Amino acid sequence: MNIGKYIWAALAIAVISHFAFIHAAPRVMMNVAIKRVSGAGANQWQFADRVTPLSRQIVRPSPDFAYSACSYDLSDGPVVITATPWNAYWSLSLYADNSDNFFVIDDREARYGAEITVVRAGRPHPEGASMVVESPSGRGIALIRRLAPDLGNYNAAAQVAREDVCASVASLTPAS
Amino acid sequence: MLRRVLAWMAAVLAGVALGAASAWGAMSIGGASFGQEVGQWTTNRATGSTAADPYTRAIVARVGLLALSSREAIYFNLDRDDRGEPLSESCIYELTGRELDARWWSVTLYADDNYLAQNSDHAASIDASHIPSGRWSARIAPVRGDATYWLSSREARRNFSLTLRVYNPQRDFRPNEETLPQLTRISCAGEAA
Numbered sequence: 001m002n003i004g005k006y007i008w009a010a011l012a013i014a015v016i017s018h019f020a021f022i023h024a025a026p027r028v029m030m031n032v033a034i035k036r037v038s039g040a041g042a043n044q045w046q047f048a049d050r051v052t053p054l055s056r057q058i059v060r061p062s063p064d065f066a067y068s069a070c071s072y073d074l075s076d077g078p079v080v081i082t083a084t085p086w087n088a089y090w091s092l093s094l095y096a097d098n099s100d101n102f103f104v105i106d107d108r109e110a111r112y113g114a115e116i117t118v119v120r121a122g123r124p125h126p127e128g129a130s131m132v133v134e135s136p137s138g139r140g141i142a143l144i145r146r147l148a149p150d151l152g153n154y155n156a157a158a159q160v161a162r163e164d165v166c167a168s169v170a171s172l173t174p175a176s
Numbered sequence: 177m178l179r180r181v182l183a184w185m186a187a188v189l190a191g192v193a194l195g196a197a198s199a200w201g202a203m204s205i206g207g208a209s210f211g212q213e214v215g216q217w218t219t220n221r222a223t224g225s226t227a228a229d230p231y232t233r234a235i236v237a238r239v240g241l242l243a244l245s246s247r248e249a250i251y252f253n254l255d256r257d258d259r260g261e262p263l264s265e266s267c268i269y270e271l272t273g274r275e276l277d278a279r280w281w282s283v284t285l286y287a288d289d290n291y292l293a294q295n296s297d298h299a300a301s302i303d304a305s306h307i308p309s310g311r312w313s314a315r316i317a318p319v320r321g322d323a324t325y326w327l328s329s330r331e332a333r334r335n336f337s338l339t340l341r342v343y344n345p346q347r348d349f350r351p352n353e354e355t356l357p358q359l360t361r362i363s364c365a366g367e368a369a
Binding site: 013061106149 | 183184186187188190191192194195196198199200202203224225226228230231233234236237238239240241242243244245247248279280282284286290291292293294295296300301303305306339341343344
């Protein structure tokens, strides 16, 4: 049996699968992260426990931040996201399903808080929405970081985070 | 015929296994060496960016998922001491630095699994809000001793690493060997003084 063709085939498959794994890895890991932060369902904020050595949701978490995460899902249309202001650094960032950080706004640009409407790229923008952000994917993660390096600030951030909104526009629109 | 079918199956399996192993290797080994070296630290301005190449994306997904783009924050990693050795719990280090041209910064210690070390010291991070402006120095060791600022390496074992986060860097922020914190190994257990 001529084994040369099998070796060449194995090498060709190795090259193809190498690039396939590299391309797929961020999406697979984001998918895991999306599932982890959508314990109570999509389109709602989850205020994360204080980062400790037991925190295992996301790699390399910073213990200096209070995190709120929302896995957004645009399959029912646009999603409204608001971030309540905080007395120190805070930011609202959006991540596509391939892990790209495609949007970020912080307290320097939004001193009194942020309100955005996330729509799927290429879809019509809702009328009256003040700031529309186009998401390159139908699902992703919104993350609020509030600087809270000690327990007192973390507890205060937990109170502030209750005012944050992550909800589909359809669920906020009263039925006619 | 059966031998031929088995040979093709073996070729496919070997190819997929080789592809998976080389991809994992690129993400693991590449994680330690990707990006730009700035003194003892490494950084990659493409982190989190929509312009990141597939390898950067894959490496960041493994070691820093949900990182911010460099417009908002710059991340620097350090996993070797000033003698080029991997960082170890059995050694004592000194990290010295000075004010950075940024709104806020922190240095956090991570075990080699990319999570905080499994200890109850509450000393995983030092940050700008607790350190006065000017020059500063922090000890990295399993015990605090007489240090004012301390990063606990207890239970971090071998191959732990540091991440420097620089938030809202100013326009004239120029990271280089002088401006970024510098790590010096003081001693290691069993090492002749």
